[in-house]
Amino acid sequence: MQYRAAIGGGLVVSGVLLGVLQVLQYLQFPAAATTLLFNTVPFILVSAAIVFTGVTIVRDDAYGEYATLIISWSVGSAVAFVAVFTLITGISQQAGLTLLFGAADAGTAGGLAGLLIGLYDAQSRQTLATVERSAEKLKGLNKYGKVLNESSNVESVSALCIEVLEFVLDSDGAVFVHGDGDSWRVVDTTLPDVDTDGALGRAAREASDREKLQTLTDGEGFDGIRNGEPGSTLAVPISYGADTVVLFAVYYDLAEPDTENVDLFEILAAHAATALSSVDTAARQADEPEPL
Structure with missing residues (x-):
């Protein structure tokens, strides 16, 4: 819980850097408008979603207990996506800069996928904890009801x-x-x-x-x-x-x-x-x- 600000801030910084990488990628490899529309813009939106998630974690106390869980899902998923990308392109003859930007794309997509899974996992745990607390309170009420x-x-x-x-x-x-x-x-x-x-x-x-x-x-x-x-x-x-x-x-x-x-x-x-x-x-x- 005490790391919530650092985790949320890290996500904001990561999202901004990934968005900057997308802009640099487009500037480095200019392409048609369709490429901008279907390749660069979606990943910029993904980066914005990561920034938004980071801000939400910092501002919303509900995620304080689960910030570490959420970031673990995000990092794990990003690493997995980059690893798969590396395996697929291991024998590729593409330039190193192209592979670097491709890995950034994979990490961005994987990070967002992990965040979504982490947020869902956190909400599920919150719901379960709420149900358990309600059950305990109801149990206590019924015991006191007999005494009353x-x-x-x-x-x-x-x-x-x-x-x-x-x-x-x-x-x-x-x-x-x-x-x-x-x-x-x-x-x-x-x-x-x-x-x-x-x-x-x-x-x-x-x-x-x-x-x-x-x-x-x-x-x-x-x-x-x-x-x-x-x-x-x-x-x-x-x-x-x-x-x-x-x-x-x-x-x-x-x-x-x-x-x-x-x-x-x-x-x-x-x-x-x-x-x-x-x-x-x-x-x-x-x-x-x-x-x-």
Whole structure:
């Protein structure tokens, strides 16, 4: 990962040099317009593609972990193409400069082919890693879901939800509030300076008016929960008897929550809703007078 800038920069330099070689080749061996169109221009475009790939690797953090893999594919493919070209032209009577430019063409084509394979390989590994992470998070959620169903009160449900958000869903902070739509109390929080009389209260009221178990990613007071810091805030309202609880999750490094985050957040909310329903039912039964 630490070599990403060097690898991307190397690709940019290589692409520029290969493009210059193509121009020199055309100037050294002037030919008809068709040769320029079908021989020189395509290889200049290939060189430009290599430069673009290098810039992308430098600028896109997604390729940081796989930069070495991508360049390995590119170098290996370029060497293979040049080796095949050398074997084919080993007994050729062509001039040395012609063979040099031919080897450059072969290396350029091979380098781009390797880059394409490397990028595909990197994306495949990224997809697999994402699926594995999602599976691990879902597995953790299901384990906590069983524990949530054993909760005896709203405080224990809140504590477990906060724990799941922090340690399973990798949130940077979480809040669990309980109220009747007008007044709210903070049951648990890992965020500093949150107050139901301020942004948190406004956000809770807005969320409670929305459809239950549906995630909100923006609304009044959401930025205030993060104290104006960049990032994103998720909220989901959950029924609790005649009242409502709202679960908030804060991500400072996530500008826009993706589908995976929202889906897992709603799965947690569904587990919490089941647990709260059981808690409410048990409380109602405890309040009922015993039959004479």
